[in-house]
Amino acid sequence: MTTLIYLMPTALFLEGLGLAAFLWALKNGQYDDLDGASWRVFDEGQGFSDDDSGAAERLEKASNAN
Amino acid sequence: MSCCAVGPEMAPNVDRSGCALPSAEELWLASRSLGGGLRQTDLSVPGVHCGACITMIESALRARAEVERARVNLSSRRVSIVWKEEAGGRRSDPAEFMQAITGCGYQAHLFSSGEEEGDGLLKQLIRAVAVSGFAATNIMLLSVSVWSGADAATRDLFHWISALIAAPTLVYAGRFFYQSAWNAIRHGRTNMDVPIALAVTLSYGMSLYETIRHGEHAWFDASVTLLFFLLIGRTLDHMMRGRARSAISGLARLSPRGATVVHADGAREYRAVDEIKPGERLMIAAGERIPVDGRVLSGSSDLDRSVVNGESVPIAVAAGDLVQAGTLNLTGPLTLETTAAARDSFLAEIMGLMEAAEGGRARYRRIADRAARYYSPAVHLLALLTFIGWMLVEGDVRHAMLIAVAVLIITCPCALGLAVPVVQIVAAGRLFQGGVMVKDGSAMERLAEIDTVLFDKTGTLTLGEPRLVNADEIAPGPLAIAAALAAHSRHPLAAALSGAAGAVVPVAGDIREIPGAGIEARTGKGVLRLGSRDFAGAKASTESARSEVVLSLDGRELACFRFEDRLRPDAGEAIARLHRSGLSTGILSGDHEPVVAALAGRLEIARWRGGLSPRGKVEASAAAAGGHRVLMVGDGINDAPALRAAHVSMAPATAADVGRQAADFVFMHQPLTAVPFAIETSRRAGRLIRQNFALAIGYNLIAVPVAILGYATPLVAAIAMSTSSVIVVANALRVKGAVGEAKVLYPLLDPPGATL
Numbered sequence: 001m002t003t004l005i006y007l008m009p010t011a012l013f014l015e016g017l018g019l020a021a022f023l024w025a026l027k028n029g030q031y032d033d034l035d036g037a038s039w040r041v042f043d044e045g046q047g048f049s050d051d052d053s054g055a056a057e058r059l060e061k062a063s064n065a066n
Numbered sequence: 067m068s069c070c071a072v073g074p075e076m077a078p079n080v081d082r083s084g085c086a087l088p089s090a091e092e093l094w095l096a097s098r099s100l101g102g103g104l105r106q107t108d109l110s111v112p113g114v115h116c117g118a119c120i121t122m123i124e125s126a127l128r129a130r131a132e133v134e135r136a137r138v139n140l141s142s143r144r145v146s147i148v149w150k151e152e153a154g155g156r157r158s159d160p161a162e163f164m165q166a167i168t169g170c171g172y173q174a175h176l177f178s179s180g181e182e183e184g185d186g187l188l189k190q191l192i193r194a195v196a197v198s199g200f201a202a203t204n205i206m207l208l209s210v211s212v213w214s215g216a217d218a219a220t221r222d223l224f225h226w227i228s229a230l231i232a233a234p235t236l237v238y239a240g241r242f243f244y245q246s247a248w249n250a251i252r253h254g255r256t257n258m259d260v261p262i263a264l265a266v267t268l269s270y271g272m273s274l275y276e277t278i279r280h281g282e283h284a285w286f287d288a289s290v291t292l293l294f295f296l297l298i299g300r301t302l303d304h305m306m307r308g309r310a311r312s313a314i315s316g317l318a319r320l321s322p323r324g325a326t327v328v329h330a331d332g333a334r335e336y337r338a339v340d341e342i343k344p345g346e347r348l349m350i351a352a353g354e355r356i357p358v359d360g361r362v363l364s365g366s367s368d369l370d371r372s373v374v375n376g377e378s379v380p381i382a383v384a385a386g387d388l389v390q391a392g393t394l395n396l397t398g399p400l401t402l403e404t405t406a407a408a409r410d411s412f413l414a415e416i417m418g419l420m421e422a423a424e425g426g427r428a429r430y431r432r433i434a435d436r437a438a439r440y441y442s443p444a445v446h447l448l449a450l451l452t453f454i455g456w457m458l459v460e461g462d463v464r465h466a467m468l469i470a471v472a473v474l475i476i477t478c479p480c481a482l483g484l485a486v487p488v489v490q491i492v493a494a495g496r497l498f499q500g501g502v503m504v505k506d507g508s509a510m511e512r513l514a515e516i517d518t519v520l521f522d523k524t525g526t527l528t529l530g531e532p533r534l535v536n537a538d539e540i541a542p543g544p545l546a547i548a549a550a551l552a553a554h555s556r557h558p559l560a561a562a563l564s565g566a567a568g569a570v571v572p573v574a575g576d577i578r579e580i581p582g583a584g585i586e587a588r589t590g591k592g593v594l595r596l597g598s599r600d601f602a603g604a605k606a607s608t609e610s611a612r613s614e615v616v617l618s619l620d621g622r623e624l625a626c627f628r629f630e631d632r633l634r635p636d637a638g639e640a641i642a643r644l645h646r647s648g649l650s651t652g653i654l655s656g657d658h659e660p661v662v663a664a665l666a667g668r669l670e671i672a673r674w675r676g677g678l679s680p681r682g683k684v685e686a687s688a689a690a691a692g693g694h695r696v697l698m699v700g701d702g703i704n705d706a707p708a709l710r711a712a713h714v715s716m717a718p719a720t721a722a723d724v725g726r727q728a729a730d731f732v733f734m735h736q737p738l739t740a741v742p743f744a745i746e747t748s749r750r751a752g753r754l755i756r757q758n759f760a761l762a763i764g765y766n767l768i769a770v771p772v773a774i775l776g777y778a779t780p781l782v783a784a785i786a787m788s789t790s791s792v793i794v795v796a797n798a799l800r801v802k803g804a805v806g807e808a809k810v811l812y813p814l815l816d817p818p819g820a821t822l
Binding site for chain 2: 004008016023026031032033034035043
């Protein structure tokens with residue numbers, strides 16, 4: 001019973017952190033472009049350069065496959 | 067849209083579709099200042115569909131010195147560019163961003179930022195879902211502990227904590243339901259939200275009372291979980307609308323934002339359309355749309371009026387002629403004197419007609435609301451009867467009240483609240499994959515009920531692009547010469563002509579286009595003329611239903627080319643499919659009767675009317691309705707009132723802005739099979755919604771007696787509620803079915819050079 005005294009607030013606080021994190025992410029526009037985010041994973045920082053046409057082709061293929 | 071196809075020598079500021087890109091002034095007008103010398107421009111790029119598109123556009127833009135940030139949003143198919151007003155000592159030109167994007171092979175255009183409302187509400191709804199989800203999980207954890215046998219003091223503590231979590235949640239996440247329920251009650255109506263608000267409030271009050279009295283049962287978990295489920299349904303419903311809205315508002319606007327005004331002293335100024343007053347002089351370049359009604363002062367040209375009144379053949383205008391807002395100036399520059407301000411133009415007249423046309427949208431009541439009309443009184447009566455019954459049996463107010471609350475909670479339209487939106491969002495997703503946008507859920511419900519389909523002709527059944535029909539009668543020599551001459555014009559007939567000839571031999575000589583007449587080439591062999599029969603100097607022949615172009619050498623006719631409007635791909639198949647599913651069809655067109663008759667014969671459509679004015683279209687569709695429910699498919703400004711008046715309406719993506727706004731559905735691909743596809747999907751969704759209702763009613767038949775007899779403890783209620791919701795959602799997912807339609811939504815442009 002005594003353990004509950006600090007377990008309950010702890011649990012609520014941690015859940016509250018999760019909620020706050022979600023609301024923060026929403027406000028920051030992280031859910032604005034879910035389709036784009038799934039592609040940006042492949043972006044290696046310099047974009048797909050022109051000579052790496054293979055990457056673009058692979059992406060093209062992947063996009064037609066799904 | 068009857069944008070002209072591109073000739074070989076493209077003007078620099080013309081994109082692939084031959085539509086003029088917005089000028090730099092227009093882009094400045096549309097950008098917004100961020101302070102610190104930075105401005106932001108949002109452009110719609112409907113062609114992006116994968117990661118390669120993103121990086122291509124972003125790197126092309128970031129390579130420019132004046133661009134601070136560029137980011138493509140693939141979900142809304144937009145790019146937002148933040149740029150410096152001055153870079154490298156010169157004023158930035160936003161038109162160059164447009165060219166950079168079109169240089170990558172994508173179309174870009176401005177969209178009205180006024181179509182961005184509703185996003186705020188979606189964010190609020192998602193926040194409410196998050197908060198109620200957080201509260202529901204916490205309270206459920208505490209409740210599970212109670213059900214597993216927490217003893218007196220611990221149980222009370224848990225109940226109190228639950229009460230503390232639930233109270234703010236009800237206020238924050240429940241406000242949508244309270245507001246809507248209050249609105250309904252104030253107007254003497256009832257909707258689904260009334261029993262929801264009542265059940266949630268009563269159960270919270272009762273639970274609080276029980277907690278204070280150290281009671282055994284509390285319903286905090288039920289009331290919050292209920293809110294959570296219902297908010298999910300509501301959010302999905304809203305998301306569906308938002309997605310379609312952003313996709314539709316991303317399409318090109320056909321009405322210009324402004325025009326170049328010429329002052330008396332010859333100074334020119336670019337001004338927004340709303341600020342143009344009657345009596346001012348405007349310069350309209352070839353390829354621009356006419357912003358307001360006016361009279362031609364000087365210059366001559368051909369006007370494409372198909373979007374305005376459905377005429378498939380361009381007409382020649384010269385000084386003194388009246389021109390209407392929305393028509394496309396094809397071949398020559400014009401100077402106009404405006405006769406009306408934007409709000410009094412032909413467009414405004416259409417708007418008036420639209421307001422007068424009380425459409426299916428206004429009269430229609432959503433399935434869920436109709437169900438609520440019977441459902442909520444029944445539920446309230448049942449709870450009241452339960453209360454009275456237990457009072458008679460036991461006489462204990464508290465116990466009777468507890469059971470009545472249990473009845474309210476267990477009958478609460480959790481499954482019903484999910485039954486409709488989940489089916490509709492899955493169906494809308496399926497339509498989206500097939501290239502059809504749905505404005506809202508009620509449109510699908512209405513589409514499932516129709517029995518008659520009426521089509522506009524130009525731009526709907528046809529593409530509004532002429533095609534050479536007698537190519538096999540013409541010797542290859544004249545055809546090659548004509549095609550070479552036609553390459554110099556943006557007139558749609560000329561574009562069709564140069565498209566019909568395989569190889570184009572350049573004609574040596576002095577070639578010039580005479581707007582409103584045709585093309586003349588002075589060569590070594592004589593004067594070649596390509597254009598109308600009068601212009602080419604050949605003698606008049608019998609009037610035919612087709613438009614024709616004559617090629618002459620020194621007044622002698624070498625060849626006569628006949629054209630007709632090209633049918634939309636799969637038009638025949640689409641009409642046949644509609645007939646097979648038992649729908650009757652008809653054509654309502656503003657074009658000349660012989661043209662309409664020929665097309666109706668080809669497509670085996672029995673009923674047709676030609677030469678209709680916008681008002682005539684509304685009346686004709688009302689007459690055709692006569693007890694039937696009509697789907698109107700149209701694209702022009704002149705169709706907008708009929709689209710509004712019909713039970714449900716559909717427009718191609720190439721439709722005029724007014725038409726797109728009046729329509730419930732917008733289809734993005736060229737084939738007309740989008741129409742039967744949308745009808746079939748909507749009917750399927752309608753069947754699943756009815757199945758879901760049946761499931762929900764069946765669940766109630768089992769659960770209600772249990773609750774009335776007093777066996778519905780909070781645990782039983784929680785299990786029953788969740789199970790019914792899961793069953794309903796699982797059933798809704800069956801809409802997916804076999805998607806036999808086009809999987810890839812983008813690129814939207816089926817043949818190269820077609821326009822959005």
